[in-house]
Amino acid sequence: MSLATFDLPSPREGALRRFSDLLLRRGHLIVLLLLAPPLIWLGLVYLGSLFVFLGQSIFSIDEFSGTIVREPTTATLLELFRPANFDILMRTVGIATAVTLLCAVIAFPIAYYAARYAGPRAKAAFYLAVMMPLWSSYLVKVYGWKLLLAKEGAISWFAGRLGLDGALDAWLSLPLVGGPSLSVSYTGMVLTFTYLWLPFMILPVQAALERVPASLIEAAGDLGAGPGYTFRSVILPLAMPGVVAGAVFTFSLTLGDYIVPQIIGTSALVLGQAVYTLQGTAGNIPLAAAFSLVPILVMALFLTLAKRTGAFDAM
Amino acid sequence: MRTHTRFLQLPALVACASLTMQPLVAAELKELGKGEGQVDIVAWAGYIERGETDKAYDWVTDFETKSGCKVNVKTAGTSDEMVALMNEGGFDLVTASGDASLRLIAGKKVAPINTKLIPSWGSVDDRLQSAPWHTVNGVHYGVPYQWGSNVLMYNTEAFKGEAPKSWNVVFEEQTLPDGKSNKGRIQAFDGPIYIADAALYLMAHKPELGIKDPYELTEAQYKAALDLLRQQRKIVQRYWHDAMIQVDDFTNEGVVASSSWPFQVNLLVSQKKPIASTIPAEGATGWADTTMMHVDAAHPNCAYMWMEHSIAPKVQGDLAAWFGSVPAVPAACKGSDLLGAEGCATNGAGNFEKTHFWRTPVAKCATQAEGCVPYYRWVSDYIAVLGGR
Numbered sequence: 020m021s022l023a024t025f026d027l028p029s030p031r032e033g034a035l036r037r038f039s040d041l042l043l044r045r046g047h048l049i050v051l052l053l054l055a056p057p058l059i060w061l062g063l064v065y066l067g068s069l070f071v072f073l074g075q076s077i078f079s080i081d082e083f084s085g086t087i088v089r090e091p092t093t094a095t096l097l098e099l100f101r102p103a104n105f106d107i108l109m110r111t112v113g114i115a116t117a118v119t120l121l122c123a124v125i126a127f128p129i130a131y132y133a134a135r136y137a138g139p140r141a142k143a144a145f146y147l148a149v150m151m152p153l154w155s156s157y158l159v160k161v162y163g164w165k166l167l168l169a170k171e172g173a174i175s176w177f178a179g180r181l182g183l184d185g186a187l188d189a190w191l192s193l194p195l196v197g198g199p200s201l202s203v204s205y206t207g208m209v210l211t212f213t214y215l216w217l218p219f220m221i222l223p224v225q226a227a228l229e230r231v232p233a234s235l236i237e238a239a240g241d242l243g244a245g246p247g248y249t250f251r252s253v254i255l256p257l258a259m260p261g262v263v264a265g266a267v268f269t270f271s272l273t274l275g276d277y278i279v280p281q282i283i284g285t286s287a288l289v290l291g292q293a294v295y296t297l298q299g300t301a302g303n304i305p306l307a308a309a310f311s312l313v314p315i316l317v318m319a320l321f322l323t324l325a326k327r328t329g330a331f332d333a334m
Numbered sequence: 335m336r337t338h339t340r341f342l343q344l345p346a347l348v349a350c351a352s353l354t355m356q357p358l359v360a361a362e363l364k365e366l367g368k369g370e371g372q373v374d375i376v377a378w379a380g381y382i383e384r385g386e387t388d389k390a391y392d393w394v395t396d397f398e399t400k401s402g403c404k405v406n407v408k409t410a411g412t413s414d415e416m417v418a419l420m421n422e423g424g425f426d427l428v429t430a431s432g433d434a435s436l437r438l439i440a441g442k443k444v445a446p447i448n449t450k451l452i453p454s455w456g457s458v459d460d461r462l463q464s465a466p467w468h469t470v471n472g473v474h475y476g477v478p479y480q481w482g483s484n485v486l487m488y489n490t491e492a493f494k495g496e497a498p499k500s501w502n503v504v505f506e507e508q509t510l511p512d513g514k515s516n517k518g519r520i521q522a523f524d525g526p527i528y529i530a531d532a533a534l535y536l537m538a539h540k541p542e543l544g545i546k547d548p549y550e551l552t553e554a555q556y557k558a559a560l561d562l563l564r565q566q567r568k569i570v571q572r573y574w575h576d577a578m579i580q581v582d583d584f585t586n587e588g589v590v591a592s593s594s595w596p597f598q599v600n601l602l603v604s605q606k607k608p609i610a611s612t613i614p615a616e617g618a619t620g621w622a623d624t625t626m627m628h629v630d631a632a633h634p635n636c637a638y639m640w641m642e643h644s645i646a647p648k649v650q651g652d653l654a655a656w657f658g659s660v661p662a663v664p665a666a667c668k669g670s671d672l673l674g675a676e677g678c679a680t681n682g683a684g685n686f687e688k689t690h691f692w693r694t695p696v697a698k699c700a701t702q703a704e705g706c707v708p709y710y711r712w713v714s715d716y717i718a719v720l721g722g723r
Binding site for chain 2: 101169296
């Protein structure tokens, strides 16, 4: 008896059919096909354009006409170490560090309250309060802060009302952090950045604190540790990965920003502005590319250190 | 031209023949064809208005209907940005200031202009027609658009109603007429070209340096200008970049004096703020802008039509009223209701001789035998001054 006696429809021999058979036979092929679009995007469009840009740093620029001379040279990279350019690097890293530390100090108590004390309703309100600033436009917030920090703005008005204008003036007369008014000083710039990036610090810290088992804190108390000792030896080490995870955000965001320093601050350039000015306005793409390498290297170093603390488990 | 001339186009043929006699410098357009439907222009903010900010100020819509060329504008914030955009390509025209125009010509990014294709060329101010910032070896690379001088903007209350007579109020620490120091109450421009302002000040106050032209500085003169700017760094409140932020600083930050543009002055005066402007005894730096065409312009016919349109007296007058600048066409001083009869005088039309127009500093310069400090060093050194070095 042959199969032909059963009246089965013969299998269709379309191209699609053969393709589907192929996929079935070779399982890894379908994985490859599914991954191809994102991989092409990441590899070619995203990383490709980044490397093409960074690769420009080995070129130099014709000094008068502003056209790029496509001959490999290390001159452009060495230019980063000229005092004025090196200042820009140190200034930016300094500001980013200050912003990160300030964010950590402010965020910790807030996150601690939200993680350990807030009830369900308070927690909902907390999330809303933390997220709300992120819903409004970045520029509106920055210009808002310019008005707050202005010489004739809200902060100095309040300081005057509270009889603290002497203290404000004393602060502004300090070298480095001072200046003619808050809005044209490093203090104002750090405050604005801190405001902008604070939510990115609070949320990971809170997540980390929620994972600290309450029993450990009770145990520390039972064993005779005072609140300060418990905090230092139990809570802080366990919450540290969260702080570092938050720091990755605040540090890298500050490192790359170029809008805030245009509106608030001392007029001295930061990294983002230097890149923006050099590639966007001066047409000096090689030097801009060289500058762009710096935050990548700084962040690579930062992330390597952060990984050691286990920060990525808390993300 | 070689293939499609016919006897019917005799006038064009004659024009072509006369042009071929001239030395060939670069591809120069010989005759105008039909518009290509659009023209892409890099311009200063406020330079090309289509009535979107204020209905009365519109010199685009009319042109678009008449020529059939849609005008696309890309605004640029600095001369360096304009050069960068033109180097990238993809644009037909640019309203380049003198500190960009020579760089564009040297970089071979802009094409020579055939003035015969611009019927109103003769109406342009004689002093601008062959100005050195767009004419090289007798070849024109653009059509003058507008000019103006930078002014010293000051707060009339701080100066007790008397105009400051010298730029020293922004360069040297001193007590102002209101009894308070100028420290932290003045601003300076954040572009490297501001070094010329310092040089102009030194030209009047330190004649022993021998500065002949603020854009042509020897090493010693340049160093003196930088030293002055480093001194100034200590009393500057902020280096202004954005005109609107400067307006805010004069309103909320207690800034009382700065180098500025008529635009900010007009805006603050219109808000009834105690602000006025002056050109001190040393003179002032200024800018003269030229509409230039890209060598690879995709829409050359529309570009030429725009250049012709751009020097129509009404356009020139309206633009001068809007921007606080001076028309490149003298007839425009009478041709615009928006500008009014006194508009040109208010915007400083009489300051031409006192104005030192922005130019790109180059190493080979006319007034100094030993050579001058070129622009790229101005850029890096000014970044250093801003950073307090």
